Amino acid sequence: MSLPIPLARMVFIADLSGSGIEHSYGWLRRRMSFGESLPTGPQEYEYTEMTGHDETLQKLAELERVLKQHPDADVKNLSRLRTVHHPHTAAVCKAILALVRAFPDRKVVVLVEAEISELGCKARPEDIVAWIEGTGVFVLEVKSHTIKGIRRFENNVPQVVYHGQEVADVDLLDQPRSFAYKLKAELEKTFDGDNQAAPPLYFAGWMPNVSPEDVAQLSASVALDKVWLSDMLERETFLARLPRMKNLTGASRTERTSLEAFCKIFGATSGLRRASAPRATQYASMGHLIDRKNLLLKRLTKEQEDLAFSPNLVRGPKVIRGVAGSGKTIVLANAVAETLLRAMADASVQQLFPGPGEGMPQVLVLCFNRALVPYLLNLIQECFESRKPRSDWVLPASCLKVINVDRYAYWLARKVGVEYHRDDVARTVEGLLRAGVPDQGKFQHVFIDEGQDVDLSWYRLIQVLTPDQPELGRSIIVFYDEAQNLYGVRMPGVGGMPPWKEYLGAVPHSRGLHSVMRVGHRNTNQILSFSFNLLLGAFAEENPQTAQFAGISEFEKEVIPHDPSIDHPHAGKPCVEKIDDRQYRVNFAVQNGPLPSVHPYLTEEEMLKELAQEVERVIDPKRGNVEPSDVLVMVPEKRDVQSVVAALADRKIPTHVPVKLEEAETGRARRTSQSDPRDTGCFVRGKVTVSTIKSAKGYTAHVCHIAYVHRLDGDALKPETRQKYRAQLHVACTRSSLFLxxxxxxxxxxxxxxxARTALG
DNA sequence: CCCACCCCATCCATAGCTTG
DNA sequence: CAAGCTATGGATGGGGTGGG
Incomplete structure (x- = not known):
């Protein structure tokens, strides 16, 4: 099959020589002159020494000339290279040139920035994917770094500097490896369906600006089968090296007949991907959309604003506690953005990005769950964008690091060669402290999201990361919600635990230490009262002693503020009232709403049937008229997800399942390819979401159903287990913003x- | 993508002990 | 001495993580 190439332009450029080339790229120069984030100048040493521009243009022209001479080579998405001006482009050109030259008489199809269409945004595009007749498929990650850009070697694989950030070093093979395995799955799916063998599949990281001599000088060596250096640009070396590489598919079909299916995987039949198509983000989750709405439409409340924009917030340690759904994460994102903006204004350094600038603070944001990382990053980005005073300011990525604690510790541990104990936080921290933490004092401010889920032993490490300022102490800001604590981490200062001071360092001005956010935005008072009373066992046979655990008594003393920006129905009342021995009424939510419903049945079959019927009613445009993606069905265990999905399918209700399921059993047709559930969002338009409770943590939906509640109950449960189950149910209930x-x-x-329900009614 | 690995909790069988 | 109770440990299954 023949594929479209911009022939006219190619011929034109290829015929030019010398100065003419530069001329023909005038349009490119014009682009460059915008210079928004051009990484030039001395700080950029780890990339190639060439000035970049000239070499890139040269290589582009050379590539187009060679392509014209090659009888059967095809490069798709070449336009990508023309518009992105960076040494990386030159490196990619070099790589493609080497490929095409190595096979002068074979069919070669090269995809630039290849994306697997089926997976969409779930697989990051790969620099180069090449199909070569008689040889197989190559997944290649190209890095333009010179030897100086290699931080160190691990298992003979270079770890390269990334955006000048020390901790964000990247394993050269991470990206191509994960892409290759995704591609392998797609290939096998496609070819199995046709009962054909797949082509051989290889992956490698390619650093054309690093020579074997460079590596030898560091007395290091590289895994030759997966790490390619400048010598692979030579045809002989290239061909000689191929037999040593590992074939992921183990198949050997290399004829042209596999090309069509290969192209199909990348949607290449229709020109790969429209260059102008908006890139889907992986943040299209409900929780994100709602927060975004909060951010853009509702303006921050006074309470939130006071916190987020107070210069005092980042002066010394702070613990921000908040009632459930008070928008702590939004405040965090705003505070981070504000801190950076203020620093940028102070230093009046407007165009130093990327790369660390003079006087810019380093900010670290820690969370406990890696799913939150992209979400937080995105929120911070939005806050920054909406508040920046000048349109040409760019979020200084090199000053901001968002990561989950354990992963970060893993990085640090590897860096100094300390053993990382997944199961023993204290030991890991101990080891790191003894060996000297690499990032000691690097971060001016550390923000911690969902602090209640962060193991307390981490704080010793976190303290070391930020400098102890005289008078103020360390700038560590913890956002904490003890009622959501699923994992039983103890609250400092309660029940014999050392006070916060112990974890955050000395606190000179202890008065400003605690701050409490007292307005709930996410849930209604009805849902919260209901849920809290369940959590606290207000109606249980015996007292489960969870009141302390939930930290709810703290909130009895807090009064809901009078806030002009919101019309709070209960302003002036206490956040939480104790109305009986173990019974509470919650007042802090802005919104009142319908009472939750409880549906007990004798059998699971009956329950499923009624549940499906109810969901059908809710999403019926003539009745409930709720967009299906606003509906979330939660179950305690994974196996129940399937039965719920089946029950809904019986009524032709489309479902989205963000957790990984086992196949077989039900004997249903092969599931459509699910990506790693950790990277998928929770909500898909037009579909009802079915999920386990644990996976739904952190999300919100307007209509929530919790099925199989009886799994959280039992006669023989240990008290602690019972407590955890109650906490789980509480988490599930508070996912709902309106209906439960x-x-x-x-x-x-x-x-x-x-x-609990009737008591509210 | 799939897998190996870890943690955690439950279940069940067994051993060791108490008791009528 | 047999029946019953309880502590223990291995097996199992669910959840999450990193790595090929």
Whole structure:
């Protein structure tokens, strides 16, 4: 098959010589002169020494000339290279040139910035994917770094500097490896369907600006089968090296007949991908959309604003506690953006990005779950964009690091060669402290999201990361919600735990240490009262002693503020009222809403049937008229997801399942390819989401159903287990912003729920 | 993408002990 | 001495993580 190439332009350029080339790229120069984020100048040493521009243009012209001479080579998405001006482009050109030259008489199809269409945004595009007749498929990650850009070697694989950030060093093979394995799955799926063998598949990281001599000088060596250096640009070396490489598919079909299917995977039949198509982000989750709405439409409340924009927030340690759904994450994102903006204004350094600038503070944002990282980054980016005073300011990526704690510790540990104990945080921290933490004092400010889920032993490490300022102490800001604590991490200062001071360093001005956010935006008072009373076992046979655990008594003393920006129905009242021995009423939510419903049944079949019927009613445009993606069905265990999905499918309700399921059993047709559930969002338009409770943590939906509640109950449960189950149910309930339904077989817990409901009514 | 590995909790069988 | 109770440990299954 023949594929479209911009022939006219190619011929034109290829015929030019010398100065003419430069002329023909005038349009490119014009682009460059915008210079928005051109990484030039001395700080950029780790990339190639060439001035970049000239070499890039030269290589582009050379490539087009060679392509014209080659009888059967095809480069798709070449236009990508023309518009991105960076030494990287030159390196990619070099690589493609080497490929094409190595096979002068074979069919060669090269995809630049290849994307697997089926997976969409779930697989990052790869620099080069090449199909070569008689040889196979190559997944290649090209790095333009020189030897100076290699931080160190691990298992003979270079770890390269990334955006000048020390901790963000990148394993050369991470990206091509993961892409190759994704591609392998796609290839096998496609070719199995046709009962054909797949082509051989190889991956490698290619550093054409690093020579074997460079590496030898560092007395290091590289894994030759997966790490390619400048010598691979030579045809002989290239061909000689191929037999040593590992073939991922193990197949050997190299004829042209496999090309069509290969192109199909990348959607190449229609020109790969429209250059102008907006890139889908992986942040298209409901939680994100709602937060975004909060951010853009509703303006921050006074309470939130006071916190986020107070210069005092980042002066010394702070603990921000908040009631459930008070928008702590939004405040965090705004505070981070504000801190950076203020620093940029102060230093009046407007165009120093990327690369660390003089006087810019380093900011670290820690969370405990890696799913939160992209979400937080995106939020911070949005806050920055919407508040920046000048349109040409760019979020200084090199000054900001967002990562989950354990992963970061893993990085640090590897860096100094300390053993990382996944199971023993204290030991890991100990080891790191003894060996000297690489990033000691690097960060001026450390923000911690969901602090209640961060193991307390981490704080010793976190303290070391930020300098101890005289008078102020360390700038560590913890956002904490103890009621959501699923994992039983103890709250400092309560129940014999050392006070916060112990974890955050000395606190000269202890008065400003605690701050409490007292307005709930996410849930209604009804749902919160209901959920808290369930958590606290207000209607249980015996007292489960969770009141302390939930830290709710703290909030009895807090009064809801009078805030002009919101019309709070309960302003002036206490956040939480104790109305009986173990019974509470929650006032802090802005919104009132319908009462939760409880549906006990005798059998699971009956429950499923009724649940499906209810969901059908809710999303019916003539009845509930709710967009299906606003509906979230949660179950305690993974195996229940399937039965719920099946029950909904019986009523032709489309479902989205962001957790990984086992195949078989039900004997249903092969599932459509699910990507790693950790990278997928929770909500898909037009589909009802079915998920486990744990996976749904952090998300919000307007209509929530919790099925199989009886799984969280049992006669023989240990008290701690019972407590954890209650906490889980509480987490599940508070996912709902308006409607909440509980479903399950009749059991003590559901009876309690029923009582909690009627007590509210 | 799939897998190996870890943690955690439950289940079940067994051993060791108490008791009528 | 047999029956019953309880502590223990291995097996199992679910969840999450890193790595090929």
């Amino acid at each position: 339904d509980l479903w399950g077989k009749s059991c003590a817990l559901l009876n309690e729920a029923e009582k």
